Amino acid sequence: MPYFDAASSAPLHPVARQALIASLDEGWADPARLYREGRRARMLLDAAREAAAEAVGCAPGELSFTSSGTTAVHRGAAGALAGRRRAGRHLVVSAVEHSCVLHAADAHERDGGTVSRVTVDRGGRVAVTEFREALRADTALACLQSANHEVGTTQPIAEVAGTCREAGVPLLVDAAQTMGWEPVPGDWSVLAASAHKWGGPAGVGLLAVRRGTRFAPQGPADERESGRAAGFENIPAVVAAVAGLRAARAEADAEAQRLRKLVERVRTRVTELVPDVEVVGDPRHRLPHVVTFSCLYVDGEALLHELDRAGFSVSSGSSCTSSTLEPSHVLRAMGVLSEGNVRVSLPRGTSAEEVERFLGVLPGAVSAVRERLEAPAGPVARSRAEASGDEPALTVDSLGKRCPIPVIELAKAITGVPVGSVIAVLSDDEAARLDIPAWCSMRRQEYVGERAAERGAAYLVRRRA
């Protein structure tokens, strides 16, 4: 039963598991105490910090263990923003950051700060020049992920860090998706990572703050972890996390090479096997183990269930696992099709056979969902009649229907109007804003634009083919 959602959480690495069990008996006491159990715990913690600092590429004194990657990001951002309060209260983030960074930015805005969100290209990558232009005299902090969690696109971290350094702005790097593969390059100031992403246990995050970075921890004081993370140290988990990190790094080069080939195979085959599919994410700058694609006329959640029944665990940026019905902010920022979105992220050790089996199962799973949704098959039939004018010749009422239904209804209705005429789709599903233009570009129809409507919006499409 292959699990293809490593970018969400990786199974515990055997080395981490062993270290966890071994340190349960040695690491439970308070490392601040003077007796032997405390000294033993302190020794384990100190050794783990040294090893982790080496993997991060910082000094042990610059590294704190937090209770999660999310906490590392929240505390890192809050401390760096407060430390630079005199410079100003402006924060720069990329539009495709993990929600924990965006939530920290929202909290900063609620607290009276200002936030600029740097856009990305269709591949999900920021432009260094654009990032540089977002930096202002009152910018206290900039945040950029090392790689995107949904589409696998890597960012030009070293270049952006250099630009930030020149501007005197500290850069916080959310390295959750790359820490298990390699150190973050460049002259960053603050770094956050999460152990369960590299095969460590849950409950451990890393927060590195480079010496010379102005940093003022926020919230109630706590003596532990240089005042940067509150609460009793979870030493067995920390030891396991660091052992897992070292093990992951030792295998990283060979495993990255191997998985990159499997991912390449998926990227190529999926467009051959499944009609109307769009592979998203930067084709060159990407993680070795992640591939994401979107399928026209498919409901992401239904497709996950179909694949789960076939024994494959994958994730989706258009599934409703989160409490909102909005499509993934990442896919939206990239401006790509969000419907029927599937992220395949291979854990270490994934075999070529498992990937082949997935490719064997996928076309059937997609067509099963399309059949249930009565999606139109193939391209829009040619029409000989022609028309012109901007007023809709036909309005499709898709109010109250969730994507991909509005897109399916559009695809069916458009065959009923002459080439050159406009069709309007009324929809109150946020995903339509993304998916109707995406459908137009895939089907070579013309997306005219969006008009306000009493409920939702009217999306106008001119039949071109």
Add this chain to the structure above:
Amino acid sequence: MPYFDAASSAPLHPVARQALIASLDEGWADPARLYREGRRARMLLDAAREAAAEAVGCAPGELSFTSSGTTAVHRGAAGALAGRRRAGRHLVVSAVEHSCVLHAADAHERDGGTVSRVTVDRGGRVAVTEFREALRADTALACLQSANHEVGTTQPIAEVAGTCREAGVPLLVDAAQTMGWEPVPGDWSVLAASAHKWGGPAGVGLLAVRRGTRFAPQGPADERESGRAAGFENIPAVVAAVAGLRAARAEADAEAQRLRKLVERVRTRVTELVPDVEVVGDPRHRLPHVVTFSCLYVDGEALLHELDRAGFSVSSGSSCTSSTLEPSHVLRAMGVLSEGNVRVSLPRGTSAEEVERFLGVLPGAVSAVRERLEAPAGPVARSRAEASGDEPALTVDSLGKRCPIPVIELAKAITGVPVGSVIAVLSDDEAARLDIPAWCSMRRQEYVGERAAERGAAYLVRRRA
């Protein structure tokens, strides 16, 4: 090698250990995901929440898992204070709360709120009437621990909770020291606890917020745990924590009865075996497994080392394990002797033989420290000469010396002045403020008071015997 510091951190309960290892393979995936690994993780988490809620005495929907007891207190206090912001910004805490509660209070003050700290009696207990009097029309929240972590005194929680409920003020109970023994009684509103105190793993705290309590989570948003705790759920640790809690509770009655006898034995024997010792904490309202005493003319840290060498791991409220040189805020609030302070907190399963061995070793350890400090032996020798007047007949300069040295110098010098005359001790050690009056009451000398001095303070003592 007996470990007698369970109040600081308890060794992992065998049942918790087993549960942790068993759930490593089942609980690593994201419980928010729709595939089977996610559903399995969700089932484990739901079952753990139900069992924990039963042990706490609340509904599962009222209970969140946090990453530590400290985090539970910090987030619980911040959320309850923000939820009641319209009522006002006044916070009531007892003077003997755990530092994590006091640090939350300090943060609230820095943020513009006001704090009242309710005093305790010499046994460390708050008076219900005094607690009630501290509640005001603008009180947003009151905090009271179920039992004190340093001296083991239990608080009148049910009565205080009733009083708070009448006043319309929510009560937050820090139940870290009692959760493994019994549910917190009474009509509390918010509760915090910490798994590693009851034999669960580190990395798990409980935060219960009773329905009807106004609560506004602070900090960046996070969808997990009802928005009350940020970060990826640590399910294996949560499962282990709850299994450990159930196991601890199942043994609680029998084990409490057994340990209470051993503690009683220490309370009685220590004053018989060691001269000039004061057992501190409420003699009736106390935890079953904790006993704390202070030894005159003894440096707490030196005594810990002495006991550690003899194979016993204990804690001290006057050791310098913390970064400050001040004596414990708990002992100070109680107004008891702080020097040579030792806390013995027995873990489950401690045998009578271990306790006897400790009692065998203790007198030698204390006298070894006293000898090294050249402490005076026995009571002050009788004097026949008499004097009167308030001006010091002699001034002892103990500036720059750490307790117990100032007290030892006082005890030696006082034999050189006539009965009725006053001796002044100059000291800049904060502990002297506590320990010189305590010495006077133990030695039946008269503590006259304190005068400002160029450095530190002058403590005035009239020789009475």
